Amino acid sequence: DAGVIQSPRHEVTEMGQEVTLRCKPISGHNSLFWYRQTMMRGLELLIYFNNNVPIDDSGMPEDRFSAKMPNASFSTLKIQPSEPRDSAVYFCASSATRGTGALETQYFGPGTRLLVL
Amino acid sequence: AQSVSQHNHHVILSEAASLELGCNYSYGGTVNLFWYVQYPGQHLQLLLKYFSGDPLVKGIKGFEAEFIKSKFSFNLRKPSVQWSDTAEYFCAVNAKAAGNKLTFGGGTRVLVKP
Numbered sequence: 001d002a003g004v005i006q007s008p009r010h011e012v013t014e015m016g017q018e019v020t021l022r023c024k025p026i027s028g029h030n031s032l033f034w035y036r037q038t039m040m041r042g043l044e045l046l047i048y049f050n051n052n053v054p055i056d057d058s059g060m061p062e063d064r065f066s067a068k069m070p071n072a073s074f075s076t077l078k079i080q081p082s083e084p085r086d087s088a089v090y091f092c093a094s095s096a097t098r099g100t101g102a103l104e105t106q107y108f109g110p111g112t113r114l115l116v117l
Numbered sequence: 118a119q120s121v122s123q124h125n126h127h128v129i130l131s132e133a134a135s136l137e138l139g140c141n142y143s144y145g146g147t148v149n150l151f152w153y154v155q156y157p158g159q160h161l162q163l164l165l166k167y168f169s170g171d172p173l174v175k176g177i178k179g180f181e182a183e184f185i186k187s188k189f190s191f192n193l194r195k196p197s198v199q200w201s202d203t204a205e206y207f208c209a210v211n212a213k214a215a216g217n218k219l220t221f222g223g224g225t226r227v228l229v230k231p
Contacts, residue, residue, distance in 0.1 A: 033219070043161075043207065043221045056218060091160060105151070106219055108161040 002026070004109035006092050012115045018080040021112045024073055025094030033093040033106060034067055034077050043091075049075065050097060082116045089113050120144075121210050123222035131230050132200055138193040138225050140208030150191040151209040151219070152182055161207065167191065178202070200231045 005024040013019055025032045033048040047057040049069045057067070064083070069075040079086055093106040120143045130136060142148065152164040165176025172184040182193045191208060208222040 042223045045218065045220075048218065093161075105163055105166055107163070108153075110160045 004092055004094050004107055006090075006109040006112050008112060009110060010113045010115075012117065013082055014117050015083055016081045017116075018078065019082045019086075019114060019116075021077040021079075021090050021092075021114070023075045023077070023092030023109060025075070025092070026107055027073070029094035029096045029107075030072065031095045031097050031106075032069060032075050033095075034075070035091040035093065035108075036088045037091060037111075038088045046077070079114075082114075084116045087115050121208055121220050121222035123206075123208055123225050125225045126223065127226045127228070129228045129230065130198060133197050134229075136193075136195045136198045136202070136227065138206055138208075138227070140191045140193065140222055142189050142191070142208075142210040142220075144189075144210065144212045147213045149211040149213070150182075150184060151211075152176065152180070152191070152193050153207045153209060153221075155205045155207065155224075157204065164193070164206075198227075198229050200229050203227060203229045 004026055007022045011019060031050050034046040035043055036046055037043045044059055046059045047067045048055055052069045052072060065079055067077045077090060089111045091111045092109045095104045095106045097104060122141045124139050150167040153161040154164050155161050164180050165174050165182055167174045167184045175181045180193060180195050182191055184191050205224045205226045207224045209219050211219050
Protein backbone atom coordinates (compact mmCIF):
# COMPACT_ATOMS: atom_id res chain seq x y z
CA ASP A 1 0.00 0.00 0.00
CA ALA A 2 1.41 3.38 -0.95
CA GLY A 3 2.06 5.75 1.90
CA VAL A 4 1.40 9.46 1.96
CA ILE A 5 2.61 10.99 -1.28
CA GLN A 6 3.92 14.52 -1.50
CA SER A 7 5.09 16.57 -4.44
CA PRO A 8 7.36 18.13 -5.27
CA ARG A 9 10.08 16.70 -3.06
CA HIS A 10 12.21 19.79 -3.51
CA GLU A 11 11.26 23.30 -4.52
CA VAL A 12 13.50 26.29 -5.04
CA THR A 13 11.81 29.56 -5.84
CA GLU A 14 12.36 33.27 -5.65
CA MET A 15 10.80 35.58 -3.15
CA GLY A 16 7.38 36.77 -4.28
CA GLN A 17 6.55 33.70 -6.30
CA GLU A 18 3.60 31.44 -5.63
CA VAL A 19 4.36 27.98 -4.29
CA THR A 20 1.95 25.06 -4.28
CA LEU A 21 2.65 21.90 -2.33
CA ARG A 22 0.60 18.78 -2.95
CA CYS A 23 -0.38 15.82 -0.85
CA LYS A 24 -2.17 12.54 -1.47
CA PRO A 25 -3.17 10.86 1.79
CA ILE A 26 -3.31 7.13 2.37
CA SER A 27 -6.44 5.68 0.84
CA GLY A 28 -9.20 5.34 3.41
CA HIS A 29 -7.76 7.91 5.79
CA ASN A 30 -10.16 10.71 6.57
CA SER A 31 -7.87 13.14 8.40
CA LEU A 32 -5.07 15.11 6.81
CA PHE A 33 -2.47 17.31 8.45
CA TRP A 34 0.05 19.86 7.20
CA TYR A 35 3.16 20.47 9.29
CA ARG A 36 6.18 22.73 8.89
CA GLN A 37 9.59 21.82 10.27
CA THR A 38 12.42 24.29 10.81
CA MET A 39 15.53 24.25 12.93
CA MET A 40 14.34 27.23 14.93
CA ARG A 41 10.73 26.27 15.59
CA GLY A 42 10.75 22.49 15.30
CA LEU A 43 7.64 20.71 14.04
CA GLU A 44 4.54 22.89 13.86
CA LEU A 45 1.02 21.91 12.91
CA LEU A 46 -0.29 24.36 10.32
CA ILE A 47 -3.76 23.02 9.60
CA TYR A 48 -5.71 19.82 9.63
CA PHE A 49 -8.76 18.53 7.82
CA ASN A 50 -11.30 15.93 8.82
CA ASN A 51 -13.49 14.54 6.05
CA ASN A 52 -12.16 17.28 3.74
CA VAL A 53 -13.27 20.04 6.10
CA PRO A 54 -10.68 22.32 7.74
CA ILE A 55 -10.98 21.80 11.49
CA ASP A 56 -8.13 23.81 12.95
CA ASP A 57 -6.08 26.34 11.01
CA SER A 58 -4.74 28.20 14.02
CA GLY A 59 -1.20 27.24 13.07
CA MET A 60 -1.30 28.89 9.66
CA PRO A 61 1.28 31.69 9.94
CA GLU A 62 -0.54 34.40 8.03
CA ASP A 63 -2.81 35.15 5.13
CA ARG A 64 -0.12 34.27 2.63
CA PHE A 65 -0.75 30.63 3.50
CA SER A 66 -3.84 28.76 2.37
CA ALA A 67 -4.80 25.11 2.23
CA LYS A 68 -7.52 23.24 0.45
CA MET A 69 -8.80 19.70 0.32
CA PRO A 70 -11.20 19.44 -2.62
CA ASN A 71 -11.64 15.68 -2.19
CA ALA A 72 -10.59 12.81 0.04
CA SER A 73 -7.50 12.00 -1.99
CA PHE A 74 -5.89 15.37 -2.54
CA SER A 75 -4.81 18.47 -0.64
CA THR A 76 -2.77 21.54 -1.46
CA LEU A 77 -0.86 24.04 0.63
CA LYS A 78 -0.26 27.31 -1.14
CA ILE A 79 2.05 30.18 -0.25
CA GLN A 80 1.48 33.44 -2.10
CA PRO A 81 3.67 35.43 -2.12
CA SER A 82 6.52 33.36 -0.76
CA GLU A 83 9.24 34.84 1.47
CA PRO A 84 12.68 33.56 2.50
CA ARG A 85 11.44 32.86 6.03
CA ASP A 86 9.04 30.30 4.57
CA SER A 87 12.00 28.06 3.78
CA ALA A 88 11.39 24.80 5.62
CA VAL A 89 10.39 21.20 5.18
CA TYR A 90 6.64 20.83 4.83
CA PHE A 91 5.18 17.48 5.83
CA CYS A 92 1.78 16.09 5.12
CA ALA A 93 0.35 13.35 7.32
CA SER A 94 -2.86 11.37 7.29
CA SER A 95 -4.76 9.20 9.71
CA ALA A 96 -8.00 7.34 10.06
CA THR A 97 -10.37 8.64 12.67
CA ARG A 98 -12.71 6.41 14.53
CA GLY A 99 -16.33 7.34 14.80
CA THR A 100 -15.78 8.65 18.30
CA GLY A 101 -13.36 11.20 16.91
CA ALA A 102 -10.44 9.62 18.70
CA LEU A 103 -7.10 9.89 17.01
CA GLU A 104 -5.43 7.05 15.22
CA THR A 105 -1.78 6.99 14.25
CA GLN A 106 -0.61 9.69 11.87
CA TYR A 107 1.49 8.55 8.93
CA PHE A 108 3.85 11.08 7.45
CA GLY A 109 4.85 11.73 3.88
CA PRO A 110 8.45 12.29 2.75
CA GLY A 111 8.10 16.05 2.92
CA THR A 112 8.75 18.92 0.54
CA ARG A 113 11.96 20.86 1.08
CA LEU A 114 11.21 24.45 0.19
CA LEU A 115 13.89 27.06 -0.33
CA VAL A 116 12.82 30.61 -1.03
CA LEU A 117 15.65 32.80 -2.26
CA ALA B 118 -3.98 23.56 26.00
CA GLN B 119 -1.86 20.46 25.84
CA SER B 120 1.93 20.79 25.74
CA VAL B 121 4.78 18.33 25.49
CA SER B 122 8.27 18.74 26.92
CA GLN B 123 11.36 16.86 25.92
CA HIS B 124 14.02 18.02 28.32
CA ASN B 125 17.04 16.70 26.48
CA HIS B 126 17.70 18.55 23.26
CA HIS B 127 20.87 16.64 22.40
CA VAL B 128 22.19 13.29 23.55
CA ILE B 129 25.54 11.82 22.59
CA LEU B 130 26.43 8.28 23.52
CA SER B 131 28.50 5.33 22.38
CA GLU B 132 27.30 2.14 20.79
CA ALA B 133 25.96 -0.42 23.25
CA ALA B 134 25.10 2.27 25.78
CA SER B 135 21.59 2.47 27.14
CA LEU B 136 19.30 5.28 26.07
CA GLU B 137 16.48 6.96 27.89
CA LEU B 138 14.68 10.00 26.54
CA GLY B 139 12.29 11.91 28.72
CA CYS B 140 8.85 13.12 27.70
CA ASN B 141 6.36 14.93 29.90
CA TYR B 142 3.01 16.31 28.92
CA SER B 143 0.58 18.67 30.51
CA TYR B 144 -2.94 17.38 30.28
CA GLY B 145 -4.95 15.70 32.98
CA GLY B 146 -7.46 13.81 30.87
CA THR B 147 -7.23 10.73 28.72
CA VAL B 148 -4.32 10.80 26.31
CA ASN B 149 -2.84 8.85 23.45
CA LEU B 150 0.95 8.90 23.34
CA PHE B 151 3.42 8.42 20.52
CA TRP B 152 7.12 8.35 19.81
CA TYR B 153 8.27 9.13 16.30
CA VAL B 154 11.79 8.90 14.89
CA GLN B 155 13.27 10.97 12.08
CA TYR B 156 16.46 9.63 10.54
CA PRO B 157 18.70 12.19 8.84
CA GLY B 158 17.02 13.55 5.73
CA GLN B 159 13.95 11.39 6.12
CA HIS B 160 10.36 11.77 7.25
CA LEU B 161 8.89 10.92 10.62
CA GLN B 162 8.21 7.27 11.29
CA LEU B 163 6.23 5.79 14.14
CA LEU B 164 8.33 3.97 16.74
CA LEU B 165 5.57 3.05 19.15
CA LYS B 166 2.30 4.24 20.59
CA TYR B 167 0.17 3.91 23.68
CA PHE B 168 -3.60 4.08 23.60
CA SER B 169 -4.62 1.90 26.55
CA GLY B 170 -3.75 -1.31 28.38
CA ASP B 171 -0.25 -2.31 29.47
CA PRO B 172 1.63 0.91 30.21
CA LEU B 173 4.89 -0.67 29.04
CA VAL B 174 4.81 -0.48 25.28
CA LYS B 175 7.24 -2.22 22.97
CA GLY B 176 7.95 -0.76 19.56
CA ILE B 177 10.14 -1.42 16.60
CA LYS B 178 13.93 -1.70 16.60
CA GLY B 179 14.13 -2.67 20.26
CA PHE B 180 12.59 0.50 21.64
CA GLU B 181 10.11 0.57 24.47
CA ALA B 182 8.32 3.26 26.43
CA GLU B 183 6.57 3.39 29.75
CA PHE B 184 3.49 5.45 30.43
CA ILE B 185 3.39 6.67 34.02
CA LYS B 186 0.12 8.47 34.43
CA SER B 187 0.90 9.89 37.87
CA LYS B 188 4.02 11.55 36.47
CA PHE B 189 2.50 12.60 33.14
CA SER B 190 5.45 10.92 31.50
CA PHE B 191 6.11 8.64 28.55
CA ASN B 192 9.85 8.01 28.51
CA LEU B 193 11.51 6.15 25.67
CA ARG B 194 14.18 3.55 26.33
CA LYS B 195 16.52 1.25 24.49
CA PRO B 196 18.94 -0.97 26.42
CA SER B 197 21.71 -1.02 23.84
CA VAL B 198 21.90 1.52 21.02
CA GLN B 199 23.48 1.12 17.63
CA TRP B 200 25.08 3.66 15.34
CA SER B 201 21.98 3.38 13.14
CA ASP B 202 19.87 4.82 15.97
CA THR B 203 21.35 8.23 15.26
CA ALA B 204 18.26 10.30 14.60
CA GLU B 205 15.89 12.85 16.06
CA TYR B 206 13.19 11.51 18.34
CA PHE B 207 9.84 13.20 18.88
CA CYS B 208 7.31 12.56 21.58
CA ALA B 209 3.71 13.43 20.69
CA VAL B 210 0.51 13.57 22.65
CA ASN B 211 -3.10 13.60 21.68
CA ALA B 212 -5.63 14.54 24.30
CA LYS B 213 -8.89 12.94 23.36
CA ALA B 214 -10.74 16.12 24.13
CA ALA B 215 -8.56 17.80 21.51
CA GLY B 216 -9.90 15.59 18.77
CA ASN B 217 -7.39 14.79 16.08
CA LYS B 218 -4.80 17.34 17.06
CA LEU B 219 -1.39 15.94 17.87
CA THR B 220 1.07 18.04 19.85
CA PHE B 221 4.76 17.31 19.35
CA GLY B 222 7.63 17.91 21.70
CA GLY B 223 10.65 19.84 20.51
CA GLY B 224 12.58 16.69 19.66
CA THR B 225 15.80 15.15 20.96
CA ARG B 226 18.74 14.73 18.65
CA VAL B 227 20.58 11.52 19.42
CA LEU B 228 24.08 10.90 18.13
CA VAL B 229 25.48 7.43 18.58
CA LYS B 230 29.23 7.27 18.19
CA PRO B 231 30.56 4.09 16.61
